[in-house]
Amino acid sequence: MANVATAQSATPRDIRKIVADLGYPTDWNWAWENYKPTIIAIAREYGLKRHLEIGGGRDPLFAPDEVRALGFEVTLNDISAKELSLAPSGYAKVQCDIAAADAPEILGKEHYDLAYCRMVMEHVPDVARMWRNIHAVLAPGGMALSFFPTLYAPPYVLNRLIPESVSRPLLEFVFPDRKPDGDNPKFPAHYDYCFSDESRIVPMLRDAGFSEITVLPFWGYSYFWKFPILRQIDAGFTRLAQDRGWRSVSSFAYVIVRK
Numbered sequence: 001m002a003n004v005a006t007a008q009s010a011t012p013r014d015i016r017k018i019v020a021d022l023g024y025p026t027d028w029n030w031a032w033e034n035y036k037p038t039i040i041a042i043a044r045e046y047g048l049k050r051h052l053e054i055g056g057g058r059d060p061l062f063a064p065d066e067v068r069a070l071g072f073e074v075t076l077n078d079i080s081a082k083e084l085s086l087a088p089s090g091y092a093k094v095q096c097d098i099a100a101a102d103a104p105e106i107l108g109k110e111h112y113d114l115a116y117c118r119m120v121m122e123h124v125p126d127v128a129r130m131w132r133n134i135h136a137v138l139a140p141g142g143m144a145l146s147f148f149p150t151l152y153a154p155p156y157v158l159n160r161l162i163p164e165s166v167s168r169p170l171l172e173f174v175f176p177d178r179k180p181d182g183d184n185p186k187f188p189a190h191y192d193y194c195f196s197d198e199s200r201i202v203p204m205l206r207d208a209g210f211s212e213i214t215v216l217p218f219w220g221y222s223y224f225w226k227f228p229i230l231r232q233i234d235a236g237f238t239r240l241a242q243d244r245g246w247r248s249v250s251s252f253a254y255v256i257v258r259k
């Protein structure tokens, strides 16, 4: 694997050009398969070496050998000491709530060139504060990405409406690996600012201080695959929403911002 954390390209490509070159379609499978390639491409394009993975938990995006091969310096953050302890060694690890008032001091102001998280934003009750903190820990010109599920996709609407005491056993029944001792435990979700609709999220990101903001929507998920009839109806609706570009019912989004 080529070391990518070298000098910035003479004329960095625009974010939309970078994802277009990676073949961006609005399909959810692409989103899952291409989050890491997108981060690598952006790090290469803009020469971003010092990384902060927020809520990296037990399963950081880049394995220690990838971090070394790519020439990154990755600090792993999580609110949970247990999750951090389950992550492999080979990273700097900082336990804190990314939305806490003192997070910038704990993580280091202007200390990182690139910050990113995957499936974390929906668990943070105060997302506006989270983005203000991300802005504070980024060096000038630094960039950040978040990959998150979006409202009003039906599974997330249900998850938000149904009390945790009901949704948790239901999810654990359908997906046994979502149990607390499983490989993919469920964390309480709030979905604060979890929208791909730009009118709902861009003003908050501007208020946090970001100048360049890109929001990429995706449609599709597997939550209803075990339920015949519901699965077909939902898949038909999701396809229609994707064809028409209805962001109000997208399933996932990437937010990519520059300080």
Ligand SMILES: C[S@@+](CC[C@H](N)C(=O)[O-])C[C@H]1O[C@@H](n2cnc3c(N)ncnc32)[C@H](O)[C@@H]1O
Pocket: 054, 055, 056, 057, 058, 059, 060, 077, 078, 079, 080, 083, 096, 097, 098, 099, 117, 118, 119, 120, 123, 124, 187
């Ligand atoms: C669904 S897991 C995702 C883990 C990992 N990013 C992944 O994609 O596999 C959510 C993670 O976010 C962490 N988390 C939740 N709220 C957080 C916060 N306010 N600050 C930092 N981490 C948080 C959880 O402890 C957990 O490790």
